[in-house]
Amino acid sequence: MRLLLHICCAPCTIYPLQALRGRGDEVTGFFYNPNIQPLLEFRRRMDTLEDYARQTDVPVLWHRNYGLARFLREVVFREQDRCRICYFLRLSRTAQLAVSEGFEGFTTTLLYSRFQNHELVRTIGKQLAKEHRIPFVYMDFREGWREGIAASRKIGLYRQPYCGCVYSEAERYGSIGALKEQ
Numbered sequence: 001m002r003l004l005l006h007i008c009c010a011p012c013t014i015y016p017l018q019a020l021r022g023r024g025d026e027v028t029g030f031f032y033n034p035n036i037q038p039l040l041e042f043r044r045r046m047d048t049l050e051d052y053a054r055q056t057d058v059p060v061l062w063h064r065n066y067g068l069a070r071f072l073r074e075v076v077f078r079e080q081d082r083c084r085i086c087y088f089l090r091l092s093r094t095a096q097l098a099v100s101e102g103f104e105g106f107t108t109t110l111l112y113s114r115f116q117n118h119e120l121v122r123t124i125g126k127q128l129a130k131e132h133r134i135p136f137v138y139m140d141f142r143e144g145w146r147e148g149i150a151a152s153r154k155i156g157l158y159r160q161p162y163c164g165c166v167y168s169e170a171e172r173y174g175s176i177g178a179l180k181e182q
Helices: 011-022 039-056 068-075 079-100 118-132 141-154 166-172
Strands: 002-007 026-031 060-062 105-108
Touching (some): 002 079, 011 026, 011 039, 011 141, 026 079, 105 118
Parallel strands (some): 002 105
């Protein structure tokens, strides 16, 4: 199956790429992450993925525009629902591109992370599959969590300490109170 794999970052790509190729899928990556901030973090994740994609010979379609303004317009005043909005933004663009480029299905590396709301990602993926008439390939990549981490460390990939948005960064470093209205 020709699959479009939404990629959040290089370390989260290792196991899903291995699993998908292992079942015979032809995988093309898609980097679209308007949630990532600051700009230097966005660029560092892109650069790391470019290096990894070269090493593993995986083609990647790039959305290189820094889309933080779009993400913030969607999330501000709805912060408690930010992950659902973020998943929808990224997977919606992936499904649209998969259809327009003739892929046979789409999936995401978000299904790899133990820190993502796995069932919500799955639900949104299925909803978008129905809407765009293209299969969402669901696989629970979390089973390869430790394997992916070990591999990313072994090859020296940059491993970011938070999901990507300003809210996840604040939560990671224990300062979410600074983002809440006082």
